[in-house]
Structures are given as structure tokens and as C-alpha cells.
Amino acid sequence: MKTNILFPSALCSLALISGVSAWGDLGHETIAYIAQNFVSSSTKSFCQGILSDTSTSYLANVATWADTFKYTSAGEYSQPFHFIDAQDNPPSSCGVNYDRDCGAGGCVVLAISNYTQRLGDGRLSQAHLDEALKYLVHFLGDIHQPLHDENLDYGGNDIDVTFAGTTTNLHHIWDTNMPEKYAGGYSLSDAQTWATSLTTSIKSGTYASQRESWLNGMDISDAITSSMLWATDANAYVCSTVMPNGVSAVEDTDLSGSYYEDALPVIELLFAQAGYRLAAWLNLIVTGSTGL
Ligand SMILES: *[C@@H]1O[C@H](CO)[C@@H](O)[C@H](O)[C@H]1NC(C)=O
Ligand SMILES: [Zn+2]
Numbered sequence: 001m002k003t004n005i006l007f008p009s010a011l012c013s014l015a016l017i018s019g020v021s022a023w024g025d026l027g028h029e030t031i032a033y034i035a036q037n038f039v040s041s042s043t044k045s046f047c048q049g050i051l052s053d054t055s056t057s058y059l060a061n062v063a064t065w066a067d068t069f070k071y072t073s074a075g076e077y078s079q080p081f082h083f084i085d086a087q088d089n090p091p092s093s094c095g096v097n098y099d100r101d102c103g104a105g106g107c108v109v110l111a112i113s114n115y116t117q118r119l120g121d122g123r124l125s126q127a128h129l130d131e132a133l134k135y136l137v138h139f140l141g142d143i144h145q146p147l148h149d150e151n152l153d154y155g156g157n158d159i160d161v162t163f164a165g166t167t168t169n170l171h172h173i174w175d176t177n178m179p180e181k182y183a184g185g186y187s188l189s190d191a192q193t194w195a196t197s198l199t200t201s202i203k204s205g206t207y208a209s210q211r212e213s214w215l216n217g218m219d220i221s222d223a224i225t226s227s228m229l230w231a232t233d234a235n236a237y238v239c240s241t242v243m244p245n246g247v248s249a250v251e252d253t254d255l256s257g258s259y260y261e262d263a264l265p266v267i268e269l270l271f272a273q274a275g276y277r278l279a280a281w282l283n284l285i286v287t288g289s290t291g292l
Contacts, residue, residue: 023145024176026186026194027271028063031141033195034202034275035059035282040291043282050129059137060188066138081111081135082142085151086235091246094239096149096231098224108143109231111135113223120220120285140281143227144274146242146266147171149235159247164256174242178260178267198272207272214273215292220284230277234270241266
């Protein structure tokens, strides 16, 4: 069938061996800390119980597990779960279509639906609930990375760029180089500091007036439709911000200057949305309401 769809995971795994990953650790952990700041107390207890972790980093501690697990033989099946390969035509037209773009091996949208249903299924074992929660914390991050919602050039992995003199690729600077340039590091405490600042922006700053709209259409009984909304939001930035003037305008170019300056507000918005939506989503699964 759609054999081209099978390529990105193969290429992604090659790329990862040479150091490419999804939103890097910093991004996933920042998103997890933001979610921790918004979950209800019963959601917090539920998650801490499943994870057997009552520390102040209980979600951040597991946010990158899925990126390690996918390169083990036991986790190989999950490689396509980290993205959806939108076969759109940036920069002139962006868009995600579930039937067209979710490959035969699955995609991030289907994975979110699967693990949402599983986390809410009280009949599953502790080990399966643990797996479902760790996947959801990770995949709600991945789906907010524009190039995880894009097929072109293997989600930008095939577009060589430089960043502050280092040769890398477009996918990698969105995952890692740009967030790390802003945070000045990639430790758990760098993630926590960034999350604290984004949490303030959500509660009482730049994002306060829009945060409610981020929850539009959220329905755990129709997780495909809900997560397609998030994928569609993030994919739109491929046209507006990731490659507004096409591939040739970024290829073999150093993007650590004005390109980075334009991208940073979008990265911050996507982290804030991902963290806030993750909290609402977990609250819905555990308590039946977003609690926000
Ligand atoms: C749902 O999750 C289970 C457990 O990880 C996995 O075996 C299965 O392949 C997943 N199903 C889909 C459709 O992704
Ligand atoms: Zn991932």
C-alpha cells in the first residue's frame, strides 16, 4: 500500500543513531512539568500511584522513556507512533488527513487514541497502565512538534542546515538546538525553570486569554478527532514558520539568527499548549472533567 509511509521510521531510526530524536529531552520534560502544574490532586495521585513515583518530577521523569524504548527490540513496534506523515504541500498548503496520513503501522494520532482508552481501562494490569501513561505523556509532546506532523523530506530530517556553525538538519533544530539555545542547557532543572515561566504565562500572562480555546474539541471518547485538531494546529506552522519560503530558503543555511528568533515564540506556544492539553487530557481520563 503506502510504502512511502514506511520509510520515515526507517530513516528516523538511522537518524537517531546519529543523535536525532523527537522534541529532545528538554522539550518533553518541559511539557511534562507544565502538565504537573495543572493536573488536579486526584490526577496527581493516580499518576504517582501508577508510576510508583511520588517525587516532584513524576511526569518529567518518564517523559522521554518512549524515545529510548522504541530502539529496543521490544519497543520496535512503537516507532511509527511518534509522528503522522502529513502528505501536504508546504509552504503553499498545509493540512493533515487521518485516512491519508496515518500509515498502516499506526501513527501518533492512533497511538494517543489507543493509550487513552487503555489508561482509562481499569481491567488492565499496573504494568500496562504504566506503559499507557508514559506513552501519553510523550506523544502529547510529539504531536505538538510541527515536523512530527509532516511527511516532506522525512519530517525535515533530510533537510541539512547549520545551527551556530554545527551541521545538523531541520528536524533536529526544532527538536533540540533551538529549545536548548533558549534554555541554555538540557537538564531536568532547565526544563523545570522553563515550565515555571510558561505556567505563569498560561495562568496570568500572554496565554491567559487564549488557554481556554486550546481545549476546544477535547473529547476522550473521540481521541482521534481531538488529536487531529492538535496535529492540524502544529502542522500549520510548517507552512507559516518552519519553511515559509520553502525548503531552498533554509537548506544549507545557518538558522541560529533571525530564523531562530521567529521560531522561538512558536516553540514556546507549542510547549505551553502541549503541557496544558496534557493536564486537561489526564484530568479527563481520571476525573471526567478537564478541571481547568
Ligand atoms: C495499542 O497498545 C498495545 C499495547 O502497547 C499495542 O500492543 C497495540 O499495538 C496498540 N494498538 C494500536 C492500534 O496502536
Ligand atoms: Zn517521540
